Amino acid sequence: MMTQPRFDGKVVIVTGAAGGMGLGYALHLAKLGADVGIFDKDLDAGKRNSEYDADSVADAIKALGRRVVAVQADLSNRAEAQSAVEKVARELGPIDTIVNNAGGAITPADRSYATNSPDDDIELLIKVNFLSAVYCCQAAVPLMTTPGGAIVNIITFGAFAGDSHGKYAVYSAAKAALLTYTRHLAVELGPVGIRANCIAPGLIHTPRVAAAAAARGMGTNDQTSGIPLRRFGKVDDMVGAVEFLGSDMSAYITGECIRVTGGLGLISL
Incomplete structure (x- = not known):
């Protein structure tokens, strides 16, 4: 019988870890024994959404008996990303796994089309969804365990199939760029034993997504008809893929992408 992979003694970084999927990844890996570096632009985001009972994300991880380093930083700023990664390595040790989860379709949906996305939105989406991961990877690689290090970059199903109305064009394009970047990482770092892979979530209901669902037309009940499993994803549906790609x-x-979508895209409507 196969035993559950453990992260005992491993050091893991999760970006965008204050809430939603990132919080789920951080807590899941801590339960498996990892010491965790958590990065977020707003470390109190999950607390406001009542996503955990502790006073902070860091306290929630400490309650699991693990060491934690929490850094509030804008990871789209190279210097801040570099400083955050170095702080984790300095306080917890060499990095075994980094999960680049920070990002999102954070600009107004009504101006997210390929033909009307303004410059400010384009710049923000590329910085948050692509450059933040690039900066964290570049900072982490020299400080990673070799062989055995793992990079897991979170993209989106939108990198493979667009919204039915053509929305979220630049967001999806930025995540598609991250997919290509990840494949190049895999080729470059394979010889030293560091793997790089992606996960593409489908329609995953997090508190933030649920709050914005009506305004953005996301997560509506009629959308489940296009999902073979006939339901939206949950954070708990995502953590297994991160555990798998982040472990031995x-x-x-390496260089692959797992789609965690419930089969989204398999049905032609």
Whole structure:
């Protein structure tokens, strides 16, 4: 019988870890034994959404008996990303896994089309969804365990199939760029034993998504008809893929992307 992979003694970084999927990844890996570096632009975001009972994300991880370093930083700023990664390595040790989860379709949906996205939105989406991961990868690689290090970059199903109305064009394009960047990382870092892979979530209901669902037309009930499993994803549906790609279970997998979508895109409507 296969035993559950453990992260005992491992050092893991999760970006965008104050709430939503990032919080789920951080807590799940801590439960598996990891010491965790958590980065977010707003470390109190999850607390405001009542996503945990502790006073802070850091306290929630400490309650699991793990060490934690929490850094509030704008990761789209290279210097801040570099400083945050170095702080984790200095306080917790060499980095075994980094999960670049920070990002999102954070600009107004009504101006997210390919033909009407303004310059400010384009710049913000590229910085938050692409450059933040690039900066964290570049900072982390020299401080990672070799061999055995793992990079897990979170993209979106939108990198493969667009919204039915053409919305979120630049967001999806930025995540598609991250997918290509990840494949190049895999080629470059394979010889030293560091793997790089992606996960593409589908329609995952987080508190932030739920709050914005009506305004953005996301997560509406009629959308489940296009999902073979006939439901939206939950944060708990995502954590297994992160565990797999971040652990030795996937020791011979690199340059790949796992779609966690419930089969979204398999049905032609």
